[in-house]
Amino acid sequence: MLSKFKSWEGFLFGVLVLILIANSSLSPEFLTLSNQINLFQLSVEKIIVSLIMTFIIINGEIDLSVGSMMGLAACAFGWMVDQGTPAALACIIVLLIGCAGGALNGYFIARVGLPSLVVTLATLIGFRGLARVLVEDRGITDFPDWFDALGQQGLIGPIPLALILFLLLFLFLYVVLQKTGFGRKTYVIGTNKAVADFAGIDTARHKQILFMASGLIAALAGLLYAARVGAVRGDVAFGFELDIITIVLLGGVSIFGGSGTLVGTFLAILIVLSLRNGMALLNITGHIQTGVIGILLVASVVAPRFNLKAILAHAGTPEKKETS
């Protein structure tokens, strides 16, 4: 199993190197520091949520409500500020809303035992509805300067807060997933929940914690989005959940649970973002950009599950000899 992960991540790394070589040779601006920061900044909320989504999917579940939670968080923040609530207080309340929303998902999935696909599909609609009720059909802007500055300017040198949070969260979650009992339980439950139950793992509590973390991080991402664009409206982060889940699957996390790594997710993030940015710099936008990324995803998500697996097995035999 381990060698399969390694070869998959190796494959992703190879794809990434190809994209980086192509981008830097075709566009002189690609490797500039400001472009590299923009590259992350333009999708930073999605990639933050993709980290916790990696846990959820390894655990054998799915959270479709993250995009709507991001929207609800941004709209709740905008609405409260608009009503005169101090922005700092509004941020804290929004994070609590995120926890509560996640706890609601977790309750129905872990305690009641409903499938996460159904529960989070319902909250996808519910959270978005709430967001639209709050701001109705308008845009809310004029947030405090410090709030906008956190989203739009560098915090340490040119590196903005959101990117720093992403890197810290990646390191933290990497340690949790690979080095702690919580991480091991995440894999075990995802591989076989019945076995985990018999082994005395409190699977319900585990899932409850994961979904609360997912809600919390999605709410944080919603706040970061509001700060980055300095305005909110009801359709904020609409459809983001699909991009987030796609990144995680591209990273080699099995949709059936039990396998995958954060390194894979990280490589997938770099691939998707670099590809998007490279095409934008070459003025390839719109449907062509969507199409190219779609083809890449189909190729890299479907192929290894069916054909590449066999190819890798053949090609992998001499490779193993070399490594051993």
Added chain:
Amino acid sequence: MGSLKSLSLGAMLMLTCASFAQADAIKLEGGKETNLVLLPKFLGILVFDQANEGAQEAHKELANPGELLFVGPTPENSVAGQIEIMTTSATQGQGAVMLSNNAGDQIVPAAEAAKAAGTKIVTWDSPIPSGNGEDVFVAQVDFGSIGTVMADMAHSILGGKGEMAVLSATPDAANQNAWIASMQEALKGAKYADIKLVDVVYGDDQAEVSYNRALSLVDQHPNLGLIMSPTTVGIQASAKAMQDEGLCDKVKVSGLGLPSEMVSYTMNGCAPEFALWDFRDLGYLTYFTAYGMATGQLKGEIGESFHAGRMGDYTIEADPGREGAKRILMGPFTVYNKGNVEAAAK
């Protein structure tokens, strides 16, 4: 029509003042190199393609050795896509971005960053609501007069009495909201006392959504006599919905539409009257403005006049609808009916 007269009088006064302040309109010198980006709300909409044709015409006429890029996002990714293209344009050091804004004020940080990097931001069709991050807005028509025109079309179609509803694009499209507000203002006049605006709904400028919203309007308001849609996507979808359901005798459609798309509905009576301006002209004038600013020949100050090729002279003025913002007013526009729509559709 009184307000229209006073508006045009005001415009004439402004022009006169401007011509006193600046004896001659600036004649832009061609052949200077600058790369310009035309960024529509999203790709695949006829009017934006027409704006691109107009911009390409001006690009050739001014013999700009640089590039004119027509790039845009997909409809489902419009906001994020516009922000991305704006950011990328700053990275690429483009001379100017010509933006039909669909992102509301969410575009402001990206636009301000682009301005700081030396890229001029000229909006057209739909401006940045707050005016922040924008150099100047090329307005197709006066947002105040468009309300009067829509109210007059409603008056003529409904015969002075009845219920109407508005089917708009997205809730945060600044142009749509300004036009709807100005129509509501116009409807307060005594002439329109018996016309009732019962609902405003949004079809997101997508044909299928608009089609369904139009049908649900009819369900919700049994006495509805007119759907007013100030968007080319919405008006066509509404007219098709009424035609498909055989409702054209009861519910008429009007608003802003393209003659080529609306001709059959006007001839069969589903949409007896609608209005529009020429998007080719809008693209052409926007290009002249952006070229002038990117090459430093225009400073973008109020009172500055310039010569825009075949379209004549234009002046930068304060935008009456957005405090602190500047605009160039293209105007006027045409009302289409059975008498003139076929000729315009060709």
